[in-house]
Amino acid sequence: MSQAEIDLGEGTAGFVLGEGPVGILLIHGLTGTPTELRQVAKGLAKAGNCTVYVPTLAGHCGDNSDLQATGWRDWYEGVRRTFVGVKQRHEQVFVGGLSMGAVMSMYLASEHPGQVAGLLMYSTTLKYDGWSINKMAFITPLLIRIPFGVRLFRFTEKPPYGIKNERLRAIVERQMKEGESSEAGLLTMEGVTVRELHWMNAVVKKRMPSINVPALVLHSIEDDITSRWNADYVERHLGGPVTKILLDNCYHMITVDLQYRRVIELSAEFIDQHTHYVLPNRVGVGAVELKRGCDAGASVYQ
Secondary structure (H helix, E strand, O other): OOHHHOOOEOOOOOEEEOOOOEEEEEEOOOOOOHHHHHHHHHHHHOOOOEEEEEOEOOOOOOOHHHHHOOOHHHHHHHHHHHHHHHHHHOOOEEEEEEOHHHHHHHHHHHHOOOOOOEEEEEOOOOOOOOOOOOHHHHHHHHHOOOOOHHHHOEEEOOOOOOOOOHHHHHHHHHHHHOOOHHHHOOOEEEHHHHHHHHHHHHHHHHHHHHOOOOEEEEEEOOOOOOOOHHHHHHHHHOOOOEEEEEEOOOOOOOOOOOOHHHHHHHHHHHHHHOOOOOOOOOOOOOOOEEOOOOOHHHOOOO
């Protein structure tokens, strides 16, 4: 199967980087875009042993009406199709993601037992409890149980937008406010979308003890969106061996923030440890970049 035949989701934002024998499927976050994973994908592809696939989730890279027309099972179905294609090309496939994408990677592993070599979990989001979140957010689980309750609230992104790097934060803020959703994601998230995340998280929590896949769990101790409680919960409840590493000097978007190089380094080491291929030396090894859609040079996260 050629790379062109692999489903990368809606639109043109999804991309493939590298030509290595190990497949890596990375899933972006809720209201996010594949762009937020490009730096990590490039870093892993440069090792020469990996091909990295980053699809676009259903309803994303458009406006809020597009997102509200979909639910978590729609988001997963697109990821599942990508995984099936990647698995046909690669004997070993690692799956991971950022924020909600990390949770979805666990769900995919539970749906495909024995087929996922390892999980790469960045800023796992089981609940919104970071220091920048409105303190009334704790009533969200109650509102989603009330008829029409989801119509009563929405989440609006506010500074620091998960980014400690002030220069990058300013660029992302401008792009979100100007509606450039294919690059920086959406500025708001409606209650119906939050409800879908809660439903998916409830399913995944029940399945976690049966997911016996090795996992790398990276989380910032300064995360403004989701506290380290989320990483600790994964460490305690996931059925497989967990390597949890807490980062500093970054916020929620660890794949683009000040520690993104550390994220790449730790991810590459984890993949090396859990692959049976003989891998080349990372120093000086080039990678072939195959892009679909957005020009990497135009990316805010470049």
